[in-house]
Amino acid sequence: MATRPTGLKAADLKVSGLQKRYGDVVALDGVSLDIASGELLTILGPSGSGKTTLLKVVAGFEKPDAGDVRIDGADITALPPARRDIGMVFQHYALFPHLTVRANVAFPLEMRNVPRAEIDKRVSETLQLVELGGYEQRLPKQLSGGQQQRVALARxxxxNPRLLLLDEPFGALDRKLRETMQLEVRRLQRRLGLTTIFITHDQEEALVLSDRIAVMNKGRIQQVATTTEIYERPANDFVADFVGESNIFHGTVTEPGVVSLEGGRRLFANHSGKVGQRMGVLMRPERFGRGTNVFAGEVKEAVYLGVSFKLRIACDDGLELIVRQPARGPLPAPGTRVNVAIEPEDIHVF
Amino acid sequence: MSSRWLGAWPAIPALLLLFVFFLYPVVRMLGFSIEGGTLDWYTKALGESLYLQVFWNTFEIAFWVTLICLLLGYPLGFLLATTTPGWATVGFIFVLLPLWTSVLVRTYAWMVLLGRNGVFNRMMLEAGLISDPVPMLNNFSGVLIGMVHVLLPYMVLPIYGAVRRVDPALVSAAEGLGASNSRIFRRVYLPLTLPGIFAGSVIVFVLSLGFFITPALLGGGRVVMLAVMIEQQIHQTLNWPFAAALSAVLLVFTLAVYAAAQRFTRSADA
Structure with missing residues (x-):
């Protein structure tokens, strides 16, 4: 079975102080990251955030203006891509259209002058691993999107790359298939112990797959943390807003345990801020239920989403809230008066 | 009248033109070649060694012209397709400029350059590279040089197109998977641009088969290609039926090359 040959250990990656400009556009503005051996780190960000540039710099397709990339401590910033031993799955797979599945997967081994018999053995093992045994002689265009993805992954x-890079690989798949492939990639990555960087703009995907998430915007890393940390305790407005649905407000600490929002509303919230400090407040829509902070208001908009209702509520104190409620009973009509509440510990202050 | 024929109306002037000025003359010419109900002219064309030699010359020249165009045209097309847009524009002007110039003008220019007292020979003599003028005109190499020059753009353009169609991600992928530049070329670019190589080669070969002006002027009557011989039959010996038979044979050869090419491309696609 194709487990990692003994003696080959997944590498750790360290990038520090990366800078990259294209003319006036700053793509990377001082990016530093540490990725542990065997870890799956997702780089999450909107388009134009610099995540693809970061991936290109790690893969060697772009040279940074400043900073360095180290694998297992060795500086590889100046190495060409061909000598980095990094496996990459491209956005549209980039399978060689003129080569069969077998030849596509054999390609990197042939480039390394691996003996014929060894190539045959490893190609068929790897194809078994991605459940594509029997497809050896097909051409990429004769495969479905999911199958092409598996070939790209096998290749x-x-x-046995030191690092695996995944560049938005699920973007072209339909939802069902995407979820299957995500879990499968995760399973494979764990089993092989591959250090992996996964690029996506899809926050749900990031939450499903990652050990840790690095949220990027405007060429900078906004926060690097575990998935729960990112969701529950985002470091700033951007992260709070980009990951998940959110109600974000700003206010001032008026006494310990209280934040007064712009507009006057006082919220009881757990926080460590000092009196007078300006802070951001995040309330996740699904955290509303019973609680000390009660909001009275009128439903402006109500949407049925299967598992839940999503309500937009205009509160009497001027706030507008997005609230998720379990889908039980009839969908509240616009204009209905409602009370929603949230506990202090469900409010994140940053 | 069914609706699918209604769309054909606007094409009628062009179809008429083709019929009157192309199809009719071709049929009329074929008629000449079998005048008197005999195939004698064809027996002569395909039976006498003098004429077989001309057919052979024609194919040999077409082959070499195609090969040289390919060897020169591939790197050029590749360069144009992969360089920056600015340089590509400059390159294109150089490739297309000859196409916008009359073949006659270009051929005379080559006579000036290649002659016994031409520019090249004088330069080499003055530089002391040679002691006697090298014959470059009125021979095989003269015809080759002239024809390659005229036909090169027809090779460069399809190859340029084929290289442009190669997805840059494939090149990145190959690079990332450990391929050196030469292996990227052999394993990715070359197989993916084969259709362009093939298209360019067929165009150049087919055009070479019927080439007239350049071999007539640069061959100086010593390198006789089929088209040159047909012209001689019409203007010098006034043997129209024989000229027609030779033309028919050339037409068949050309169509055969074309058909073989089509077949080959189709089987490569499947």
Whole structure:
């Protein structure tokens, strides 16, 4: 079975102080990251956030203006891509259209002058691993999107790379298939112990797959943390807003345990801020239920989402809230008066 | 009248034109070649060694012209397709400029350059590279040089198109998977641009088969290609039926090359 040959250990990656400009556009503005051996780190950000540039710099397709990239401590910033031993799955897979599945997967081994018999063995093992045994002689265009994705994955891992890079690989798949592939990639990555960087703009995907998430915006890393940390305790407005649905407000600490929002509303919230300090307040829509902070208001908009109702509520104190409620009973009509509440510990202050 | 024929109306002037000025003359010419109900002219064209030699010359020249165009055209097309847009524009002007110039003018220019007292020979003599003028005109190499120059753009353009169609991500992928530049070329670019190589080669070969002005002027009557011989039959010996038979044979050869090419491309696609 294709487990990692003994003696080959997944590498750790360290990038520090990366800078990259294209003319006036700053793509990377001082990016530093540490990725532990065997870890799956997701780089999450909107388009134009610099995440793709970061991936290109790690893969060697772009040279940074400043900073360095180290694998297991060795500086590889100046190495060409061909000599980095990094497996990559491209956005649209980039399978060689003129080569069969077998030849595509054999390609990196042939480039390394691996003996014929060894190539045959490793290609068929890897194809078994991605459940594509029997498809060896097909051309990429004769495969479905999911199958092409598996070939791309097989090709990226067959040579035991030191690092695996995934560049928005699920973007072209439909939802069901995407979820299957996400879990499968995760399973494979764990089993092979591959250090992996996964790029996406899809926050749900990031939450499903990652050990840790690095949220990027405007060429900077906004926060690097575990998935729960990112969701529950975002470091700033951008992270809070980009990951998940959110109600974000700003206010001032008026006494310990209280934040007064712009507009006057006082919220009881757990926080460590000092009196007078300006802070951001995040309330996740699904955290509303019973609680000390009660909001009275009128439903402006109500949407049925299967598992839940999503309500937009205009509160009497001027706030507008997005609230999720379990879908039980009839959907509240616009204009209905409602009370919603939230506990202090469900409010994140940053 | 069914509706699918209604769309054909606007094409009628062009179809008429083709019929009157192309199809009719071709049929009329074929008629000449079998005048008197005999195939004698064809027996002569395909049976006498003098004429077989001309057919052979024609194919040989077409082959070499195609090969040289390919060897020169591939790197050029590749460069144009992969360089920056600015340089590509400059390159294109150089490739297309000859196409906008009359073949006659270009051929005379080559006579000035290649002649016994031409520019090249004088330069080499003055530089002391040679002691006697090298014959470059009125021979095989003269015809080759002239024809390659005229036909090169027809090779460069399809190859340029084929290289442009190669997805840059494939090149990145190959690079990332450990391929050196030469292996990226052999394993990715070359197989993916084969259709362009093939298209360019067929165009150049087919055009070479019927080439007239350049071999007539640069061959100086010593390198006889089929088209040159047909012209001689019409203007010098006034043997129209024989000229027609030779033309028919050339037409068949050309169509055969074309059909073989089509077949090959289709089987490569499947």
């Amino acid at each position: 990226a891992i067959v040579f």
